[in-house]
Amino acid sequence: MPRGTVVIDAERCKGCGLCIAACPQKVLAFSGNLNRSGYDVVHMENPDACVGCTFCAMTCPDIAIEVYREKVPS
Amino acid sequence: MGERLLLRGNEAIAEAAIRAGCQCYFAYPITPQAELLEHMAREMPRLGRTFIQAESETSAINMVYGAAGTGVRTMTSSSSPGISLKQEGISYLAGANLPAVIVNVVRGGPGLGNIAPSQCDYFQATKGGGHGDYKIIVLGPSTVPEAGELTMLAFDLADRYRIPVMILADGLLGQMMEPVELPDPIDPASLPKKEWATTGAEGREPNVVLSFEMDPEGLRQINLDLQAKYREIERNETRCEETDTEDADIVIAAYGTIARIAKSAVRMARAEGIKVGLFRPITLWPYPSDALRALADRVNTVLTVEMSAGQMWEDVRLAVAERAETPFYGEFGGIVPTPRGILNEVRKHAR
Amino acid sequence: MPANTAEMVKVFQRPESLTDARFTYCPGCHHGIITRIIGQTLDELGIAGRTVGIAPVGCSVFAYLWYRCDAQQVAHGRACAVATGIKRADPNLIVFSYQGDGDFASIGTAESIHAANRGENITVIFVNNQIYGMTGGEMAPTTLVDQKTTTTPTGRDPKLVGYPIRFSEMIATLEAPAYVTRQAVFDARHINDATKAVKKAFQYQVEGRGYSLVEILSTCPTNWRMTPTQSNEHVANVVTDVFPLGDLIDRG
Numbered sequence: 037m038p039r040g041t042v043v044i045d046a047e048r049c050k051g052c053g054l055c056i057a058a059c060p061q062k063v064l065a066f067s068g069n070l071n072r073s074g075y076d077v078v079h080m081e082n083p084d085a086c087v088g089c090t091f092c093a094m095t096c097p098d099i100a101i102e103v104y105r106e107k108v109p110s
Numbered sequence: 111m112g113e114r115l116l117l118r119g120n121e122a123i124a125e126a127a128i129r130a131g132c133q134c135y136f137a138y139p140i141t142p143q144a145e146l147l148e149h150m151a152r153e154m155p156r157l158g159r160t161f162i163q164a165e166s167e168t169s170a171i172n173m174v175y176g177a178a179g180t181g182v183r184t185m186t187s188s189s190s191p192g193i194s195l196k197q198e199g200i201s202y203l204a205g206a207n208l209p210a211v212i213v214n215v216v217r218g219g220p221g222l223g224n225i226a227p228s229q230c231d232y233f234q235a236t237k238g239g240g241h242g243d244y245k246i247i248v249l250g251p252s253t254v255p256e257a258g259e260l261t262m263l264a265f266d267l268a269d270r271y272r273i274p275v276m277i278l279a280d281g282l283l284g285q286m287m288e289p290v291e292l293p294d295p296i297d298p299a300s301l302p303k304k305e306w307a308t309t310g311a312e313g314r315e316p317n318v319v320l321s322f323e324m325d326p327e328g329l330r331q332i333n334l335d336l337q338a339k340y341r342e343i344e345r346n347e348t349r350c351e352e353t354d355t356e357d358a359d360i361v362i363a364a365y366g367t368i369a370r371i372a373k374s375a376v377r378m379a380r381a382e383g384i385k386v387g388l389f390r391p392i393t394l395w396p397y398p399s400d401a402l403r404a405l406a407d408r409v410n411t412v413l414t415v416e417m418s419a420g421q422m423w424e425d426v427r428l429a430v431a432e433r434a435e436t437p438f439y440g441e442f443g444g445i446v447p448t449p450r451g452i453l454n455e456v457r458k459h460a461r
Numbered sequence: 462m463p464a465n466t467a468e469m470v471k472v473f474q475r476p477e478s479l480t481d482a483r484f485t486y487c488p489g490c491h492h493g494i495i496t497r498i499i500g501q502t503l504d505e506l507g508i509a510g511r512t513v514g515i516a517p518v519g520c521s522v523f524a525y526l527w528y529r530c531d532a533q534q535v536a537h538g539r540a541c542a543v544a545t546g547i548k549r550a551d552p553n554l555i556v557f558s559y560q561g562d563g564d565f566a567s568i569g570t571a572e573s574i575h576a577a578n579r580g581e582n583i584t585v586i587f588v589n590n591q592i593y594g595m596t597g598g599e600m601a602p603t604t605l606v607d608q609k610t611t612t613t614p615t616g617r618d619p620k621l622v623g624y625p626i627r628f629s630e631m632i633a634t635l636e637a638p639a640y641v642t643r644q645a646v647f648d649a650r651h652i653n654d655a656t657k658a659v660k661k662a663f664q665y666q667v668e669g670r671g672y673s674l675v676e677i678l679s680t681c682p683t684n685w686r687m688t689p690t691q692s693n694e695h696v697a698n699v700v701t702d703v704f705p706l707g708d709l710i711d712r713g
Contacts, residue, residue: 041469052489052682052689058649075488091649093473097493098484103473134550160549164542165575172539172572176546179533180513180554184546202536308531308547310554312510318525320516320534 038106040088048100051075055092119283124149126261131296133182134160136173142281143215167192171199178208179319181307187213201240205321209268226444227281232421248394254288350398355387375452399429406433476500489689491679519561538569541576562601580637590679598684633709639671645678647693
């Protein structure tokens, strides 16, 4: 599986947790850090498990997540 | 000039709208303006323009909102109860600074009333009817040719000031037939483009049509801007006509078809030696208060005649105040005052 | 940027057709997902430059802030009539309305049905979360039986106020519509399906095929008194029994 990684915009995150539930690899979790709006921002707790499937970004209602995936040689 | 046609009032208004370049017409059937709808149904598709019989008057005014937002000339027509249904839409049009023409062929009210002529929608037209601090320009034609002229003027005023304009006709005017000479048609494509319209944002910043502002300071400014617009319209667009007022002791104040009947009463009274004249507002908003006030300084009596319980009468009293007597003669239910009936009233106040 | 020896390419980002504005929706509300799907569709079809969106009254009243295209904010329930006016005035514009339960299925009932019946060449997005969100959680025409809302505090009693209305099924009885479908966005698979459906609906408008309605089951964690994750499970397990997913009409 290619490796992936996500970048979460901390100020857009509303701590809704949908991305955590959506991730099939259990990569994400609440960080315990609050952003300026008072939301508990999500972070990559298990970054090595990320395969860049984009499920988290697809479900994020605030489009707070960008996803990167390893380019697989064709 | 264009051709001379024998038209009923409803048809004259419809044909004038077409010649003014009305691109989209949306309406719901209601008596006594059916002929307007039918004329548009026949002619608009023939010209490649839009005609829709909407599911209700409420839907129709909202179709007007959409079309107006894209910058085209657009119109709806109805009669009293249907105009009540449009009030929300009219408030939205006014709040969004959208141009549109709305025709009210007034019938007897309140409620379902009847289909005979009346002037009982003056308050609704000039004092709001919809919610919020807004005004619409209200034009009151008194002949079929004038109905055509004022309809064409309505589209120009609507575009110039980005404001809804109402033609306040009545069932009598809608049905009567007179020869009308209408000007050559304007091609809608030749009208100036509207920079603010929702025409597709390609190559520019998006345009948004709205009447919504959550920030009180912002909404206050929007209202101040609207009020400034209304003051400008009051300065520039007030219209009225005076007949035989130079030496008058008594002046009849009347608009629409009643003004026409009052002209006959003026002739009959003058034949009896009574010095009476006629003051006929053409714009009901902005109301020609300055002209009426100046007239009131020179006469003893301003007699308001209306097919209502006294609606324009309030604006007359506001303008005249203590300068002259302000009696009222009204009929309602669709009963139309006769020249003799008005003459009898005039005689009561003659000295 | 991620530190990694292999080359990482960006595979997911904000659609170009959306502005940078932060959504005003509650945490977990599906309005954001649906808005992103529409933005993605405008990108893929390259139509933002000639699109006019219609913002309703409701939680999505600010919809005009989210898209890089022209928009009109309109009276409650009237979006389908306004869409008709825009599309008839300029058929080259791509017109979409975006409405909630109250806007589309209550106060807008007449406008919603008749735009469909006339076969107006527009795209209607109907966001069904079985409640009135913005005004604080009142009953919607789509509220489930026994569901508690502020105007059905002891639960919706069908003997008093009838049953949830399946509006798409009603629209599907009309001859004119080209595409009527019900979708959901509670997991990645359904988000994919909904994305395909929304794209088809806009594609049909581009091709002049007529009226499309995409009803999308959504959540209201705030007024349902559930967490976002619980809300998604509620849609998946309960709501889809009352509002079945799938295409009702596809005449394309």
